[in-house]
Amino acid sequence: MASPLPKTMRTILQTDKNSSKLTMKEVPLPTPTHPNDVLVKVAATSPCLGELWWARDFPDSVPVGKEPVPGQDLAGTVVAAPEGSAFKPGDEVFARIDASRPGAGREYALARESELALRPKSLDWAQTTATPLSAxxxxxxxxxxxxxxxxxxxxxxxxxxxxxxxxxxxxxxxxxxxxxxxxxxxxxxxxxxxxxxxxxxxxxxxxxxxxxxxxxxxxxxxxxxxxxxxxxxxxxxxxxxxxxxxxxxxxxxxxxxxxxxxxxxxxxxxxxxxxxxxxxxxxFIVTSLGSQLAEISKLIDAGGIKPLVDSVFEFEQFQEAFDKVESRKTAGKVIIKVSV
The missing domain is CATH 3.40.50.720 (NAD(P)-binding Rossmann-like Domain)
Known part of the structure; x- marks a missing residue:
């Protein structure tokens, strides 16, 4: 029998859109707002260069009231999915969460079924997390x-x-x-x-x-x-x-x-x-498509294609991870471990 979900979780928040300083808070687990929302226990996420300035520089692209959780790259394990979903609890998945919604810088995140794919079996969690947005x-x-x-x-x-x-x-x-x-x-x-x-x-x-x-x-x-x-x-x-x-x-x-x-x-x-x-x-701006990620996953598992990982940080080192990405002195993706 699956363990009951906690009532609260740790999440990274950008409380001021004019500052790259982040904070970590204890908040309730996210509640599905769409029929195709899938709840994922986050294994790891990755900062995206410039994402902390999108709300300031491109306000029309950021919905009013969006919870300011960064981290578009998601890798983790499904814990709850809607009836009839192609995904089930226990599935190990990855996705790029669309920038219009809260990201994966938290212990549990919501991704749309259309964004998700089963993760490549040949990659570890850090490599998996380095893949969705870039690939x-x-x-x-x-x-x-x-x-x-x-x-x-x-x-x-x-x-x-x-x-x-x-x-x-x-x-x-x-x-x-x-x-x-x-x-x-x-x-x-x-x-x-x-x-x-x-x-x-x-x-x-x-x-x-x-x-x-x-x-x-x-x-x-x-x-x-x-x-x-x-x-x-x-x-x-x-x-x-x-x-x-x-x-x-x-x-x-x-x-x-x-x-x-x-x-x-x-x-x-x-x-x-x-x-x-x-x-x-x-x-163009990338579109989050799980169908394409599934093709990429097959290609990776066939051998020869690999993501580039620069470094891996603990969850509590979130500020250091984002600062490193913003420094532009990286050789690949910076990974933040959340539950691995």
Whole structure:
């Protein structure tokens, strides 16, 4: 017989949207507010860079009265699910909780059934927690918004043939999202996977599947592309960084190529008088889809795909964990253990 649930739990709260200082309080367990809410005992969560400033900087995207619990990445065990749910108590799951709702920085969290998937059996809890947000974002930038075909990662010969005709350039290739994007593009059979990162990570990103490396500390992407435009132009740019250097990426895009960014709209930095016509240039925000996580889970368990974990903190070290993420001095995801 399952143990009865406690009446209260510890939760991380951001009490002031203008401050990154967090607090921990004892509060009642969350109550389902939607027919498809699934209650999960949280094993671990992970901070997302910038999430503590969303309520301040993007107030229209944060519902009024949202309980300010951070942590979009969720890994844990189902303790209660609605009747007819695909999940049952005891299932070990992972998810990216949509940013419009309270996160997983607490001992029990609510996730929508549509966000959940069974976690990869080959990963430990820290690796599992490092996966949902980063992997979903990478999957969508490469396969949903981007032009590679996901069927290629599961061996579809025709999809792999078409993917093999495309060159992909990925910025931030040594980071958590970029690292997954490199792995997905390589697994799908892309003709070339160009990684933009510091030279110190060159061998690492090659181990993930990059076929070429542009060391941004030594050469800008536009200068690199100009050395041999015919062979260096790419069909897809997957930008994970944004910022002023994003302008230089346009020079590497083929006429009719696609420029996808998770940082800012590419057209904001398009060079004046740019002569090529992209098929697509968009900024997008990740969608929480358990169906895609289930595909990613299968791919991980098949071997060869892995998340990037920077460090692991105890639950009581939540402030240190968030501060480290905000420092931008990480090599992968920072994990906060909650009940493991």
């Amino acid at each position: 979903l974002t990478a999957w969508q930038i490469v396969f949903v918004q981007g032009t590679l075909e996901a069927a290629g990662v599961f061996g579809d010969k025709e999809a792999r043939k078409r993917n093999g005709e495309k060159r992909v350039l990925i910025t931030g290739a040594g980071g958590s999202v970029g690292g997954f994007a490199v792995q997905f593009a390589a697994a799908a059979g892309a003709g070339a996977v160009v990684a933009v990162n510091s030279g110190s990570k060159a061998e690492f990103v090659k181990s993930l599947g990059a076929t070429e490396v542009v060391d941004y500390t030594k050469v800008t992407v536009d200068a690199w592309a100009a050395e041999d435009p015919a062979s260096r132009e790419v069909d897809l740019i997957a930008d994970c960084i944004g910022g002023s250097t994003m302008k230089n990426l346009w020079a590497a895009l083929k006429d009719g190529g696609s420029f996808i960014s998770i940082a800012m709209p590419p057209d904001m930095v398009k060079p004046e008088g740019y002569g090529k016509t992209p098929a697509k240039s968009v900024f």
